[in-house]
Amino acid sequence: MRYHATIEGTEHELEIEELPLAGTYRIEFGERRFEADLRQVGPASFSIIVGERSFDFDVVRDGEEIVVASRTGVTRMTLEDATRRLMRAGRHKQEFAGPVQLRALMPGRVVSVLVKPGDVVEANQGVLVVEAMKMENEIKSPKVGKVVEVKVVAGQTVEKGELMAVIE
Numbered sequence: 001m002r003y004h005a006t007i008e009g010t011e012h013e014l015e016i017e018e019l020p021l022a023g024t025y026r027i028e029f030g031e032r033r034f035e036a037d038l039r040q041v042g043p044a045s046f047s048i049i050v051g052e053r054s055f056d057f058d059v060v061r062d063g064e065e066i067v068v069a070s071r072t073g074v075t076r077m078t079l080e081d082a083t084r085r086l087m088r089a090g091r092h093k094q095e096f097a098g099p100v101q102l103r104a105l106m107p108g109r110v111v112s113v114l115v116k117p118g119d120v121v122e123a124n125q126g127v128l129v130v131e132a133m134k135m136e137n138e139i140k141s142p143k144v145g146k147v148v149e150v151k152v153v154a155g156q157t158v159e160k161g162e163l164m165a166v167i168e
Helices: 082-089
Strands: 002-007 010-018 024-029 032-040 045-050 053-062 065-070 073-081 100-103 108-113 126-132 135-140 145-150 163-167
Touching: 126 163
Parallel strands: none
Antiparallel strands: 002 010, 002 073, 010 024, 024 032, 032 045, 045 053, 053 065, 065 073, 100 163, 108 126, 126 135, 145 163
Protein backbone atom coordinates (compact mmCIF):
# COMPACT_ATOMS: atom_id res chain seq x y z
CA MET A 1 0.00 0.00 0.00
CA ARG A 2 1.36 3.42 -0.96
CA TYR A 3 1.31 6.23 1.61
CA HIS A 4 2.25 9.88 1.81
CA ALA A 5 3.96 10.72 5.11
CA THR A 6 4.71 14.15 6.50
CA ILE A 7 7.37 13.70 9.18
CA GLU A 8 8.28 16.79 11.19
CA GLY A 9 7.15 18.94 8.24
CA THR A 10 9.07 17.03 5.54
CA GLU A 11 7.09 15.09 2.94
CA HIS A 12 7.96 11.49 1.98
CA GLU A 13 6.51 8.74 -0.18
CA LEU A 14 6.29 5.35 1.48
CA GLU A 15 5.19 1.91 0.31
CA ILE A 16 4.42 -0.88 2.77
CA GLU A 17 3.72 -4.45 1.67
CA GLU A 18 2.69 -7.12 4.15
CA LEU A 19 4.64 -10.33 3.54
CA PRO A 20 3.29 -13.88 4.05
CA LEU A 21 5.12 -14.41 7.36
CA ALA A 22 3.03 -12.76 10.10
CA GLY A 23 4.45 -9.46 11.30
CA THR A 24 6.88 -9.01 8.40
CA TYR A 25 6.76 -6.17 5.90
CA ARG A 26 8.67 -4.93 2.86
CA ILE A 27 9.10 -1.16 3.13
CA GLU A 28 10.18 1.31 0.48
CA PHE A 29 11.01 4.75 1.91
CA GLY A 30 12.38 7.10 -0.71
CA GLU A 31 15.38 5.32 -2.25
CA ARG A 32 15.68 2.86 0.65
CA ARG A 33 14.16 -0.64 0.55
CA PHE A 34 14.18 -3.06 3.44
CA GLU A 35 12.28 -5.81 5.21
CA ALA A 36 11.13 -5.35 8.78
CA ASP A 37 9.72 -7.56 11.52
CA LEU A 38 7.16 -5.59 13.56
CA ARG A 39 5.63 -6.81 16.82
CA GLN A 40 3.18 -5.14 19.17
CA VAL A 41 4.53 -5.61 22.69
CA GLY A 42 2.03 -3.48 24.62
CA PRO A 43 -1.19 -1.49 24.07
CA ALA A 44 0.73 1.30 22.27
CA SER A 45 4.25 -0.19 22.28
CA PHE A 46 6.05 -1.81 19.36
CA SER A 47 9.36 -3.46 18.57
CA ILE A 48 10.76 -3.49 15.04
CA ILE A 49 13.78 -5.34 13.70
CA VAL A 50 15.39 -4.05 10.51
CA GLY A 51 18.43 -6.06 9.45
CA GLU A 52 20.54 -6.51 12.58
CA ARG A 53 19.09 -3.48 14.40
CA SER A 54 16.19 -3.44 16.84
CA PHE A 55 14.10 -0.41 17.82
CA ASP A 56 11.42 -0.04 20.50
CA PHE A 57 8.84 2.74 20.30
CA ASP A 58 5.40 3.88 21.44
CA VAL A 59 2.72 5.19 19.09
CA VAL A 60 -0.25 7.39 19.99
CA ARG A 61 -2.70 9.40 17.92
CA ASP A 62 -3.06 13.11 18.60
CA GLY A 63 -5.92 14.21 16.37
CA GLU A 64 -4.75 13.77 12.78
CA GLU A 65 -1.13 13.30 13.86
CA ILE A 66 0.69 10.16 14.89
CA VAL A 67 3.23 10.65 17.67
CA VAL A 68 6.13 8.16 17.79
CA ALA A 69 8.27 8.18 20.94
CA SER A 70 11.52 6.23 21.25
CA ARG A 71 14.69 6.53 23.28
CA THR A 72 16.06 8.89 20.61
CA GLY A 73 13.16 11.35 20.90
CA VAL A 74 9.62 12.16 19.82
CA THR A 75 8.55 12.41 16.17
CA ARG A 76 5.22 13.79 14.94
CA MET A 77 3.84 12.72 11.58
CA THR A 78 0.76 12.34 9.44
CA LEU A 79 0.19 9.31 7.26
CA GLU A 80 -2.28 9.24 4.40
CA ASP A 81 -2.93 6.53 1.81
CA ALA A 82 -2.45 7.60 -1.80
CA THR A 83 -6.16 7.43 -2.74
CA ARG A 84 -7.28 9.56 0.20
CA ARG A 85 -4.55 12.08 -0.57
CA LEU A 86 -5.69 12.42 -4.18
CA MET A 87 -9.31 12.88 -3.11
CA ARG A 88 -8.36 15.49 -0.51
CA ALA A 89 -6.21 17.35 -3.02
CA GLY A 90 -9.18 17.60 -5.38
CA ARG A 91 -7.46 15.75 -8.20
CA HIS A 92 -9.97 12.93 -8.00
CA LYS A 93 -12.99 14.85 -9.25
CA GLN A 94 -14.99 12.08 -10.89
CA GLU A 95 -18.59 11.75 -9.79
CA PHE A 96 -19.52 8.32 -8.51
CA ALA A 97 -22.56 7.20 -10.51
CA GLY A 98 -24.30 4.02 -9.44
CA PRO A 99 -23.29 1.74 -6.58
CA VAL A 100 -19.83 2.06 -5.06
CA GLN A 101 -18.20 -1.02 -3.58
CA LEU A 102 -15.97 -0.48 -0.55
CA ARG A 103 -13.31 -3.18 -0.64
CA ALA A 104 -10.44 -3.98 1.71
CA LEU A 105 -7.21 -2.44 0.41
CA MET A 106 -5.13 -4.95 2.39
CA PRO A 107 -5.67 -7.83 4.81
CA GLY A 108 -6.90 -6.70 8.21
CA ARG A 109 -9.53 -6.94 10.94
CA VAL A 110 -12.80 -5.00 11.09
CA VAL A 111 -12.72 -3.00 14.34
CA SER A 112 -16.17 -1.43 13.99
CA VAL A 113 -19.04 -0.99 11.57
CA LEU A 114 -20.36 2.58 11.77
CA VAL A 115 -23.45 2.18 9.54
CA LYS A 116 -26.21 -0.29 8.74
CA PRO A 117 -28.17 -1.01 5.54
CA GLY A 118 -30.65 1.80 4.88
CA ASP A 119 -28.52 4.52 6.48
CA VAL A 120 -27.95 7.67 4.43
CA VAL A 121 -24.29 8.74 4.38
CA GLU A 122 -22.51 11.94 3.39
CA ALA A 123 -19.37 12.08 1.26
CA ASN A 124 -16.32 11.38 3.46
CA GLN A 125 -18.48 9.98 6.29
CA GLY A 126 -16.98 7.00 8.11
CA VAL A 127 -18.49 3.64 7.19
CA LEU A 128 -16.07 1.12 8.74
CA VAL A 129 -12.90 1.04 10.80
CA VAL A 130 -10.34 -1.58 9.76
CA GLU A 131 -7.07 -2.39 11.53
CA ALA A 132 -4.24 -3.27 9.17
CA MET A 133 -0.51 -3.31 9.93
CA LYS A 134 -1.22 -2.32 13.55
CA MET A 135 -2.99 0.91 12.53
CA GLU A 136 -6.71 1.69 12.50
CA ASN A 137 -8.01 3.13 9.22
CA GLU A 138 -11.45 4.67 8.84
CA ILE A 139 -13.02 3.67 5.52
CA LYS A 140 -15.17 6.56 4.29
CA SER A 141 -17.96 6.85 1.75
CA PRO A 142 -16.71 8.52 -1.44
CA LYS A 143 -20.16 10.01 -2.11
CA VAL A 144 -23.52 10.97 -0.67
CA GLY A 145 -25.71 7.89 -0.81
CA LYS A 146 -27.57 5.11 0.92
CA VAL A 147 -25.92 2.04 2.45
CA VAL A 148 -27.34 -0.95 0.55
CA GLU A 149 -25.17 -3.71 1.98
CA VAL A 150 -22.76 -4.26 4.84
CA LYS A 151 -20.93 -7.55 4.31
CA VAL A 152 -18.73 -7.55 7.44
CA VAL A 153 -19.07 -7.45 11.22
CA ALA A 154 -16.79 -6.16 13.96
CA GLY A 155 -14.02 -8.65 14.72
CA GLN A 156 -14.10 -10.24 11.27
CA THR A 157 -10.86 -10.61 9.33
CA VAL A 158 -10.86 -9.43 5.71
CA GLU A 159 -8.58 -10.23 2.81
CA LYS A 160 -7.28 -7.75 0.24
CA GLY A 161 -10.06 -6.97 -2.26
CA GLU A 162 -12.85 -8.41 -0.09
CA LEU A 163 -16.19 -6.58 -0.44
CA MET A 164 -17.09 -4.88 2.85
CA ALA A 165 -20.00 -2.54 1.98
CA VAL A 166 -21.97 -1.07 -0.92
CA ILE A 167 -23.14 2.57 -1.13
CA GLU A 168 -25.75 3.50 -3.75
